[in-house]
Amino acid sequence: MKTLSNWVEKIEKVASILLMAAITLVLFTAVVYRYFLNAPLFWANEASIFMMTWLTFLGGSLGLKYKSQASITFLVDRFSEGGKRILLIITHIVILAALALLLYLSYEWILNLSPQKSSSMRIPMWIPYLSVPVGLTFAFIHLLDYMIDLIKKTPKSSDAL
Amino acid sequence: MTFGLISTIVVFILLLIIGIPISLVLAITSLAYLFISDNLTLLATVPQKMFSGMDNFGLLAIPLFMLAGELMNFGGITSRLIQFAKVLIGHFKGGLAYVSIIANMFLASILGSANAQAAMMSKVMVPEMEKEGYSREFSSALTLASSVVAPVIPPSMLFIIYGTLTGASIGDLFIAGIIPGILLGVGFIIVIGLMNAKENFPRSERGTLQEIFKSFLNVLPALLIPFIIIYGILSGIFTPTESAAVACIIAVIIGFSYKQLKINSLPEILLNTVVNTATITFLIVTANLFGYIIAYEQIPQLMAESMLSISENPLVFLLLVNILLLLLGTVLDGIAALIILVPVLAPLLTTYQIDPVHFGVIITINLTIGLLTPPVGTGLFIVSSVAKVKIESLVKAITPFLITTIVILMIITYWEDAVLWLPSLINK
Amino acid sequence: GGGGGSSEEASSGGDGGDAEGETYEFKLGHIAPPDHIWNEAAQKFAEELEERSDGRMKVELYPGGQLGSDSDMVQQLEAGSLDFGFITNAFLTSKSDAFSAWFAPYLFDSYEAALEASKSEEAKNILATLDDQGIKALDIFFSGHRTMMFREKVEKPEDLEGLSMRVTPSPALEDFYRSLGVSPESISLPDVYQSAQTGVIDGMDMDLDAAITSNYNEVTGYGALTNHMVWPSVMIINKALYDGMSEEDQKIVEESMAAASEFATMKRASQEEEFIKTLEDRGMEIYEIDPALFEKQMNEFDEKYKAMDPLIADFIDTFRK
Numbered sequence: 008m009k010t011l012s013n014w015v016e017k018i019e020k021v022a023s024i025l026l027m028a029a030i031t032l033v034l035f036t037a038v039v040y041r042y043f044l045n046a047p048l049f050w051a052n053e054a055s056i057f058m059m060t061w062l063t064f065l066g067g068s069l070g071l072k073y074k075s076q077a078s079i080t081f082l083v084d085r086f087s088e089g090g091k092r093i094l095l096i097i098t099h100i101v102i103l104a105a106l107a108l109l110l111y112l113s114y115e116w117i118l119n120l121s122p123q124k125s126s127s128m129r130i131p132m133w134i135p136y137l138s139v140p141v142g143l144t145f146a147f148i149h150l151l152d153y154m155i156d157l158i159k160k161t162p163k164s165s166d167a168l
Numbered sequence: 169m170t171f172g173l174i175s176t177i178v179v180f181i182l183l184l185i186i187g188i189p190i191s192l193v194l195a196i197t198s199l200a201y202l203f204i205s206d207n208l209t210l211l212a213t214v215p216q217k218m219f220s221g222m223d224n225f226g227l228l229a230i231p232l233f234m235l236a237g238e239l240m241n242f243g244g245i246t247s248r249l250i251q252f253a254k255v256l257i258g259h260f261k262g263g264l265a266y267v268s269i270i271a272n273m274f275l276a277s278i279l280g281s282a283n284a285q286a287a288m289m290s291k292v293m294v295p296e297m298e299k300e301g302y303s304r305e306f307s308s309a310l311t312l313a314s315s316v317v318a319p320v321i322p323p324s325m326l327f328i329i330y331g332t333l334t335g336a337s338i339g340d341l342f343i344a345g346i347i348p349g350i351l352l353g354v355g356f357i358i359v360i361g362l363m364n365a366k367e368n369f370p371r372s373e374r375g376t377l378q379e380i381f382k383s384f385l386n387v388l389p390a391l392l393i394p395f396i397i398i399y400g401i402l403s404g405i406f407t408p409t410e411s412a413a414v415a416c417i418i419a420v421i422i423g424f425s426y427k428q429l430k431i432n433s434l435p436e437i438l439l440n441t442v443v444n445t446a447t448i449t450f451l452i453v454t455a456n457l458f459g460y461i462i463a464y465e466q467i468p469q470l471m472a473e474s475m476l477s478i479s480e481n482p483l484v485f486l487l488l489v490n491i492l493l494l495l496l497g498t499v500l501d502g503i504a505a506l507i508i509l510v511p512v513l514a515p516l517l518t519t520y521q522i523d524p525v526h527f528g529v530i531i532t533i534n535l536t537i538g539l540l541t542p543p544v545g546t547g548l549f550i551v552s553s554v555a556k557v558k559i560e561s562l563v564k565a566i567t568p569f570l571i572t573t574i575v576i577l578m579i580i581t582y583w584e585d586a587v588l589w590l591p592s593l594i595n596k
Numbered sequence: 597g598g599g600g601g602s603s604e605e606a607s608s609g610g611d612g613g614d615a616e617g618e619t620y621e622f623k624l625g626h627i628a629p630p631d632h633i634w635n636e637a638a639q640k641f642a643e644e645l646e647e648r649s650d651g652r653m654k655v656e657l658y659p660g661g662q663l664g665s666d667s668d669m670v671q672q673l674e675a676g677s678l679d680f681g682f683i684t685n686a687f688l689t690s691k692s693d694a695f696s697a698w699f700a701p702y703l704f705d706s707y708e709a710a711l712e713a714s715k716s717e718e719a720k721n722i723l724a725t726l727d728d729q730g731i732k733a734l735d736i737f738f739s740g741h742r743t744m745m746f747r748e749k750v751e752k753p754e755d756l757e758g759l760s761m762r763v764t765p766s767p768a769l770e771d772f773y774r775s776l777g778v779s780p781e782s783i784s785l786p787d788v789y790q791s792a793q794t795g796v797i798d799g800m801d802m803d804l805d806a807a808i809t810s811n812y813n814e815v816t817g818y819g820a821l822t823n824h825m826v827w828p829s830v831m832i833i834n835k836a837l838y839d840g841m842s843e844e845d846q847k848i849v850e851e852s853m854a855a856a857s858e859f860a861t862m863k864r865a866s867q868e869e870e871f872i873k874t875l876e877d878r879g880m881e882i883y884e885i886d887p888a889l890f891e892k893q894m895n896e897f898d899e900k901y902k903a904m905d906p907l908i909a910d911f912i913d914t915f916r917k
C-alpha cells in the first residue's frame with residue numbers, strides 16, 4: 008500500500024507540474040495569437056479549463072495526502088495522543104466509506120456516459136470527466152495507506168487532519 | 169424545519185468538529201442528506217456536479233494569480249515592491265499594515281475576485297509582515313479582510329454575474345462599487361489606527377532620499393507587472409483572467425533578470441501552486457455539490473419567502489436581506505450563492521422600489537463577507553492554508569475587520585447615495 | 597410510479613390503476629433568468645399541464661441554471677433526477693450532429709417559418725436522434741434570432757474580415773463565422789461585456805433580448821439585424837418517465853409543450869419592434885444588412901453540413917428556398 012501510495016504521488020506531482028505550466032503557457036500563447044498575430048486560439052479557454060479540472064482532482068488528492076486541506080481542529084487538539092489516534096481512525100473510516108461511495112458513483116457515471124463532445128475542441132467529454140474518478144481513486148489510495156499506518160502504529164502528533 | 173434537514177445539520181456540525189477536512193465535510197453531508205431525505209435518484213448526479221464545479225473559466229484566475237504570487241516571491245519582486253512602499257511610509261507606527269491595505273486596494277483594481285486576491289496577498293504580504301514583527305494571525309486577518317475590496321472595486325466577477333442575472337447595467341455597477349470600495353479601505357485604516365493606539369505595532373527606519381531613489385530604481389522592473397496588467401486589460405489586449413497568465417510570464421522574466429529565480433526551482437514553485445490551488449478548488453468542487461442540493465431542495469427560497477412575508481417596508485426588507493445573506497453566507501459564498509439567491513430576490517426589487525444597482529452592491533459585499541465567516545468561508549480556508557494559520561485563530565483575529573465590514577455594509581445599505589451618486593454623475 | 601424520481605402513485609384517488617390515477621410533481625430546469633421568455637415558456641407549460649390534467653400534473657420551476665449548466669441538466673435528465681429541461685440547440689449539437697441543421701444560415705426568415713418547420717417530419721427526425729440516450733426531445737420553441745453587434749459599424753460581409761467576435765461555442769456557428777473571415781472567440785458569457793468594452797473582441801453574435809438585459813449596447817454601439825440564424829430551445833423529458841406514462845398523459849405533455857412553444861415563440865416575435873426601440877433609445881444604431889450578400893457563406897455551410905448527416909441534408913433541402 009505504501010509503495011502504491013508513493014508511486015501515485017509521483018504521478019500526481021509530475022502531472023500537476025506539467026498541467027500548471029501548460030495552462031499558463033496556453034493562455035499566454037492565446038493572448039499572443041489573438042492580439043499580435045490576429046489569429047485567436049479558439050480551443051485555448053476550453054483546454055485550460057479541462058486541464059484545471061485535472062489539476063483540481065489530482066492536486067486535491069495530493070492535498071489529502073499532505074494533510075493540507077483546511078479543517079477545524081480545536082476539538083481534535085484537545086485530545087490526548089491515544090484519543091487522537093482513535094478519533095483519526097474514526098474520521099478515516101467515515102472518509103473512506105464516503106470516498107468508496109463517491110468512487111462507485113463516479114465509475115457508474117463515467118462508464119455509462121452518453122455520447123457528448125466538448126463545445127470548442129469537440130473532444131469526447133470522458134477526457135475531462137475522467138479526472139473525477141481518477142482523482143478520487145488516488146485520494147482513496149493515499150487515505151487507505153494512512154489508515155493502515157494508523158492502525159499499525161501511533162501517528163505523530165502533527166498528523167492531525 | 170423538517171426532521172431530515174435538522175439531522176443533516178447535526179451531521180454537518182459533527183463531521184466538522186471531529187476535524188474532517190471541510191471539503192470532504194461538504195461532500196459527505198451532501199451524500200448523507202440524499203440518504204436521509206430518501207432522494208437516492210440524485211446520487212447519480214453527484215459526480216457530474218463535482219466536475220461542473222470547476223467547469224468555469226473565471227476560476228482559472230485562482231491558480232494563475234497564485235502562481236504569479238509565488239513567482240513574484242521567489243523572484244524577489246514582492247520584497248522589492250514592499251521595500252519601496254516601506255521606505256516611503258514604513259516609518260509610521262504600523263506602517264506596513266497600512267501598506268498592506270493600500271496594496272490590496274491597488275490590486276483590487278486589477279483583480280475581480282476576492283479569493284484570487286486573498287490567495288496572492290497572503291502569499292506575498294504575510295511573510296513580509298511577520299518578518300517586521302507583526303503576528304502571523306494579525307497579518308493573515310488583515311490580508312484576508314482587505315481582500316473583500318477585490319469584488320467591490322472594479323473589475324468584479326460578482327458584479328458581472330449579478331448584472332447578467334438581473335439586467336442591471338454592469339458599467340453602472342462597476343462605477344457604483346468605487347465609493348463603497350474606498351469606504352472599506354478607509355474603514356480598515358481606521359481599525360488599524362485604533363489598534364495602533366493600543367498595541368505596539370512595529371515601525372521601520374525612515375528612508376533617506378538616496379535610499380528612496382535607489383529603492384525606486386530597484387523596484388522599476390517589478391512595477392512593470394501591475395503596469396502591464398492594467399494597461400493590457402484597459403486597452404483590450406487580454407481579459408482579466410488571461411492577464412494572470414501574462415503576469416506569470418512577466419514575473420518569470422523579471423525574476424530571471426533579478427537573478428533570484430532559477431530554472432530548476434520552477435518545478436517546486438509549480439507544485440506548491442498546485443497543492444495550494446487544489447485545496448481551494450477541491451473545496452469549490454464539493455461546495456458546488458452542496459449548493460446543488462440546497463438549490464434542489466429550494467432551501468434559500470423557503471428561507472427568503474418566510475423572511476420576506478414579515479414586512480412591506482423597503483428599509484426593513486433590506487435589513488432582512490442583509491441578515492438572511494449574512495446567515496446564508498456562513499455556509500455559502502460567492503458565485504454559487506449569487507446564482508441561487510438573485511433569481512429569488514431580484515423580482516422583489518420592483519415591489520419594494522429598490523434600485524437594482526444599489527442592491528447589487530449590497531448583495532456583493534454581503535456575499536464577500538461570507539468568504540470571511542465560518543464554518544464555510546473560502547477566503548478563510550485560502551488564507552489559512554497559504555499562511556498556515558489555524559482557522560480558529562484567523563476567525564478570532566479577523567473579528568474587528570469583520571465588524572467594520574458589516575458596519576460599512578449597513579452604511580451603504582441605508583445611505584443610497586454612497587452607491588448611486590457616482591453612476592448618476594457619469595450617466596448625465 | 598411513472599419511472600421519474602418525482603412521479604408518485606395517486607394518493608387521493610385511491611388505487612393508481614384508474615385512468616386518471618397518476619399525480620405528478622415534475623421538476624423543470626433551464627438556464628435562462630426568471631424574467632426571460634424561456635421562463636415564460638416554462639410557466640405557460642406548467643399552466644397548460646395543470647389545466648389539461650385537471651390538476652394532476654404540477655411543475656416546480658428551476659430557472660437561472662440553479663441546477664447547473666445545460667450539460668449538468670442533460671445528465672440529470674438522463675439519470676431521472678430532473679423531469680423536464682429546456683436545453684439550447686447549441687449544446688445539443690455536442691450530443692448529436694444532426695441538431696446543427698437548425699443553424700444553417702438564413703434558412704428561415706421569420707419566427708413563424710421556424711415554428712412551422714419545428715413541426716415537420718424532418719425536425720422530428722432530428723429530435724429522435726437523442727432517443728437512445730435516456731432522454732426524449734419532444735418539441736422546440738424559438739427565442740431571439742441571432743444578430744451581430746459591433747464596436748464599429750460593419751455594413752457588408754467584407755467588413756467582417758479579420759474581426760474577432762464572441763460566438764457561442766458550437767461548430768456550426770463557428771464555421772459560419774470562419775467562412776466570413778471572422779475569428780470566433782469563445783469568451784465565457786460573464787466576460788463578454790468587459791471584453792467588448794476594452795476591445796478584446798470587436799463584436800458578438802447575440803440576440804436582442806440578451807443585449808438588453810446585459811446592456812451590451814453600452815459596449816457595442818452598432819447592431820446589425822442580420823437574423824442569420826434561429827435560436828431553438830429544445831424541450832426535453834426524461835425518457836423512462838415518458839415511457840411510463842399512459843398514452844393520454846403523454847398526449848397531455850405533448851400538447852402542453854406545443855402550446856407553450858407557440859406561445860413563447862409568437863410572444864418573442866411580437867416583441868421584436870419593442871426590443872429594437874429599447875436599444876435605439878439607449879443609443880444603439882440598429883440597421884440591416886441584405887441577406888443576399890451572404891449567399892456564398894450559405895452555400896459553403898450547406899455543402900459542408902449536408903455531407904455530414906443525411907438528416908441535415910433532408911432538413912436543408914426541405915427548407916432552403
Ligand code: NA
Pocket residue numbers: 275276277278279280281317318319320321322323324
Ligand atoms: Na476588483
Ligand code: NA
Pocket residue numbers: 497498499500501537538539540541542543544545546
Ligand atoms: Na461563510
